Amino acid sequence: MTAILDRRTTPARPDLAARHLLGQVEARAFVDSKPMRVVVPSAPLRREPRPDAPLDTEALCGEEVDLYESFEGWAWVQLRSDGYVGYLPDDALRPGAAAPTHRVSALRTFVYPGPSMKLPPLAAISLGAGVSVSHEAGDFAVLSEFGRFSTGYVFAGHVAPLATAETDFVAVAERFLNVPYLWGGKTSLGLDCSGLTQLALAAAGIASPRDSDMLEAALGQPVAFDDSLRDLKRGDLVFWKGHVGILTDPDTLLHATAYTMSVYSEPLRTARDRILAKSFGAITSIKRLS
Structure with a gap:
């Protein structure tokens, strides 16, 4: 009876599974999910419920998740944005939190306790994070709530309504140049190759896994x-087995890479030759979005 399903996007364990998977997987119990929202700047989604477990991805402020189990400080969840399943710290979540009206459009911005940049900030939130804006006060967007705080203030120029989409996802990715590489990361503090691609696409209104x-x-x-790698275009995605980069022009690759431990720009052919010799092998495909 058990189907072969991707563990990364299937909320199923031998002891517990989502009720909608009844008949598709084997588990001792099936449960309904509870809707929750991420109320911290970002939260690590780990493969196992322990702080030293591998980081698979990060959930950003404002994201919705489906909660299946909460125990000993951990929440077993599925992210609604891309379907990823794993364990979040349960204090990163809250039911009934205000739905975002805006997203962070700057690489990173601060949340202040009042409408002044001279105040000690409450937190820093990264591009793509969602916040609920009630109104504007001068240069600041006033948040209806922020985590455990009743309000917060963000520079209004650093947020945009949710319906606003960037026109060039490549330009978004280029803003991450030199940001540190972090396996599983998805913020401007650190991110990996697919995290960079997913974030840039999301800013342009393109949902992706x-x-x-x-x-x-x-x-x-x-x-x-x-082998000539000719006739390529800005925005083409170059794939290897386990790696992805974005062409910023027909000859230049932007990617988050462990080679420099950063988001790095280099000639495509240079990257192709090095990767073939030292890491992921040959290019498996090049994909064009339009």
């Missing part, structure tokens, strides 16, 4: 290529 193999399967149309 989390990992590079998922991105390769889900996005765009294949572009024919040979």
Whole structure:
């Protein structure tokens, strides 16, 4: 009876599974989910419920999640944004929190306790995080709530209504140049290759899955290529087994890479040759979104 399902996006364990998977997987119990929202700047989604477990991805402020179990400080959840399943610290979540009206459009911005940049900030939140704005006061957007705080103030120029989309996802990705590499990261403090791609696409209103193999399967149309790597375009996505980069022009690759432990820009052919020799092997595909 058990189907072969991707553990990354399937809320099922031997002891517990989502009720909607009844008949598709084997588990000792099936439960309904409870809607929750992330109320911290970002929260680590880990593969196992312990602080030293691998980081699979991060959930950003304002994200909705489906909660299946909460125990000993951990919440077993599925992110609604991309379907990823894992364990979040349960104090990062709250039921009934205000739904976001805006998203952070700057690489990173501070949340202040009042309408002054001279006040000690409450927190810093990264591009793509969601906040609930009640009104504006001078240069600041006033938040109806922020985590455990009854309000917060963000520079109004650093947030945009949820319906606002960037026109060039590549330009968004370029703003992350030199940001540190972090496996599983998805903020301007650190991110990995697929996190960079997913964040940039999301800012342009393009929903996408989390990992590079998922991105390769889900996005765009294949572009024919040979060893010359000619006839490519800005915005083409270049895939290896376990890696993805974004072309900023026909000859230049932007990617978050462990080679420099940063978001790095380099000639595509240089990256192709090094990666072939030292890490992920040959390019598996090049995909074009339009």
